[in-house]
Amino acid sequence: MTSDVRLLGAGDIRSLAARLNVRPTKKLGQNFVVEQGTVRQIAALAGVRPGDLILEVGPGLGSLTLALLEAAVAAGDAGLVAVEIDPVLAAELPKTIADRAPGSAGRVDVVTADALAVGEAEVGAPTVLAANLPYNVSVPVLLNLLAALPSLARGIVMVQAEVADRMCAPPGSRVYGAPSAKLAWYASARSAGTVPRTVFWPVPNVDSKLVAFTRHARPVTTATRADVFAVIDAAFGQRRKTLRAALGGWAGSPVAAERLLRAAGVDPRARGEALAVGDFARIAQARRDDDPGPADVGLPDCDKCDRAGARQNQPPARRRAAARRRLPRAGDGLPRHLAV
Numbered sequence: 001m002t003s004d005v006r007l008l009g010a011g012d013i014r015s016l017a018a019r020l021n022v023r024p025t026k027k028l029g030q031n032f033v034v035e036q037g038t039v040r041q042i043a044a045l046a047g048v049r050p051g052d053l054i055l056e057v058g059p060g061l062g063s064l065t066l067a068l069l070e071a072a073v074a075a076g077d078a079g080l081v082a083v084e085i086d087p088v089l090a091a092e093l094p095k096t097i098a099d100r101a102p103g104s105a106g107r108v109d110v111v112t113a114d115a116l117a118v119g120e121a122e123v124g125a126p127t128v129l130a131a132n133l134p135y136n137v138s139v140p141v142l143l144n145l146l147a148a149l150p151s152l153a154r155g156i157v158m159v160q161a162e163v164a165d166r167m168c169a170p171p172g173s174r175v176y177g178a179p180s181a182k183l184a185w186y187a188s189a190r191s192a193g194t195v196p197r198t199v200f201w202p203v204p205n206v207d208s209k210l211v212a213f214t215r216h217a218r219p220v221t222t223a224t225r226a227d228v229f230a231v232i233d234a235a236f237g238q239r240r241k242t243l244r245a246a247l248g249g250w251a252g253s254p255v256a257a258e259r260l261l262r263a264a265g266v267d268p269r270a271r272g273e274a275l276a277v278g279d280f281a282r283i284a285q286a287r288r289d290d291d292p293g294p295a296d297v298g299l300p301d302c303d304k305c306d307r308a309g310a311r312q313n314q315p316p317a318r319r320r321a322a323a324r325r326r327l328p329r330a331g332d333g334l335p336r337h338l339a340v
């Protein structure tokens, strides 16, 4: 299908920002990509397929949005939902799209919301995430989206280089930590390239990298995600200590921690950085097996993400239709998630 999309250039972005009186803020991680090759590269790495609903977090002035729209048109039946926290930018984006992609504007929904708090009610059932994430909240945003949106099967995100390294690090690596282990609960992450500082306006004082991820089945365990993440947090809260010591507070005492670690088949002298997410899951399960509280009755896991498996099996076109039905519209009177 031929695309009518005209990407934004560096000059377009500066004049758009000037007209809107936008002064990029560090607080919202506002570094806009002003280079067309970069946004096309990210859109290509998203691997948009027919029936996909793309989720973009932080569309800003719309440079990546337009490249994603181009990819959505090329894929055929694909749509896009963009979540932007800045109300000025969110209000302008539909106008930019109407101006630069008039034939494709109907494929896009813009939602004014905090990506740390969105779920299906706001964005429907997206299948692929493509985003230049706000760097100060990139990990919590990604973890929230993977937890709240079980339809999200894969994605490509641009993040600060050090954060990218952590996201992709395997156990045993110097930079492996809580973000690595938590992301591994949901997905396999891999490095997808570096991005020079010069493609941004304003130029950031950190380097950037791309990370691609694919969702996989969660570890098999009777422990909940919250149980497992509590062990991960305790283990990396004191990452230089042995697990026996680091998990002492979580288990009640170092002696109790050693007993649970042995029950889970984990060496109490090991450190958290040596463990894979499956090991953390076994430790959490050992505690549940040891003392199954009332929460154990009935549901083994109240994780929204894990309960929604049936929805993941819907054909993509139906998922997208469901997404469109659920989206709030201008005039809905919703205070926080105002659709424009």
Ligand code: SAM
Pocket (backbone or CB within 6 Å): 028, 029, 030, 031, 032, 033, 034, 057, 058, 059, 060, 061, 062, 063, 064, 065, 083, 084, 085, 086, 089, 113, 114, 115, 116, 131, 132, 133, 134, 135, 137
């Ligand atoms: N996608 C644009 C680009 O590549 O030029 C802008 C990316 S900029 C790094 C991050 C964007 O995320 C900004 O537009 C910012 O306003 C937005 N943002 C920051 N925090 C957010 C949040 N919690 N939820 C949604 N959007 C957020």
